[in-house]
Amino acid sequence: MAWWLYGAVAVLAINAAGAAAAPYANVSYDGPLRARETPRGAVQWAFLDMAKAWADCDRQLLSELVTADVRFSFPTTSLESREALLAALDAYCGPEASAPPDAVSFHLPDDAFYIDLETGRAAVEIQFRERRRGRHQVTNDVWIATFADDGRFAVMKEYLDGRVRDLQEQGVLTRDAGADFLTPWPPRTEAWAECFPIVRAAPINSCPPQ
Numbered sequence: 001m002a003w004w005l006y007g008a009v010a011v012l013a014i015n016a017a018g019a020a021a022a023p024y025a026n027v028s029y030d031g032p033l034r035a036r037e038t039p040r041g042a043v044q045w046a047f048l049d050m051a052k053a054w055a056d057c058d059r060q061l062l063s064e065l066v067t068a069d070v071r072f073s074f075p076t077t078s079l080e081s082r083e084a085l086l087a088a089l090d091a092y093c094g095p096e097a098s099a100p101p102d103a104v105s106f107h108l109p110d111d112a113f114y115i116d117l118e119t120g121r122a123a124v125e126i127q128f129r130e131r132r133r134g135r136h137q138v139t140n141d142v143w144i145a146t147f148a149d150d151g152r153f154a155v156m157k158e159y160l161d162g163r164v165r166d167l168q169e170q171g172v173l174t175r176d177a178g179a180d181f182l183t184p185w186p187p188r189t190e191a192w193a194e195c196f197p198i199v200r201a202a203p204i205n206s207c208p209p210q
Contacts, residue, residue: 023048026055026105030180031112042151043115047124047143050153051106057093059086066153074158101132107178120147125182128160137165138175140182161185 023029027048034041046065053062063082066072072079072088079085093100107127114123123144130137139160146155164185167173176186188195 024052027051029108031110039117043122055104067148072156101130103131105129138177139164
């Protein structure tokens with residue numbers, strides 16, 4: 001039986017009460033959220049639960065969401081097992097993390113989801129928001145996933161631009177939290193709106209000229 005016909009699979013059995021624009025305190029979604037028991041709803045909730053697992057640093061939830069041999073990739077890193085993924089979570093925000101974030105949340109705009117029920121593949125545009133040691137970043141991401149027949153993530157790829165955080169700290173890019181329409185980079189600040197193209201994490205000259 002295809003994965004999208006399983007209905008409310010065990011991995012997605014978290015209570016779906018109050019399926020609204022803010023399904024969790026630290027994960028918001030501006031679009032229509034289907035029930036978990038529906039084909040599209042199962043996919044939506046899988047992504048929302050994945051976001052919650054990282055926002056809450058929840059090892060148990062993350063473990064339930066992925067297959068044992070999950071292939072999970074993000075910039076600089078490619079992992080090929082559940083154990084490796086959980087170790088990455090621990091390194092990011094666990095008790096032994098060298099610099100755990102102070103706060104993490106995610107936002108999904110109204111048009112966030114791209115779902116192909118025939119192939120079990122889906123993608124989501126999602127905004128990652130983090131505070132760590134006085135630094136605040138708001139980065140627009142894309143998550144692309146392939147699901148196993150039981151509804152778990154078999155493949156997960158995250159695409160984001162690591163330059164955004166540095167350019168936000170320098171006042172070049174805005175922190176466009178909660179944007180209705182996500183772009184690869186958030187908008188420039190007013191001071192940099194008409195300046196030369198920016199291709200580096202640290203501009204080589206100033207704008208406006210000093």
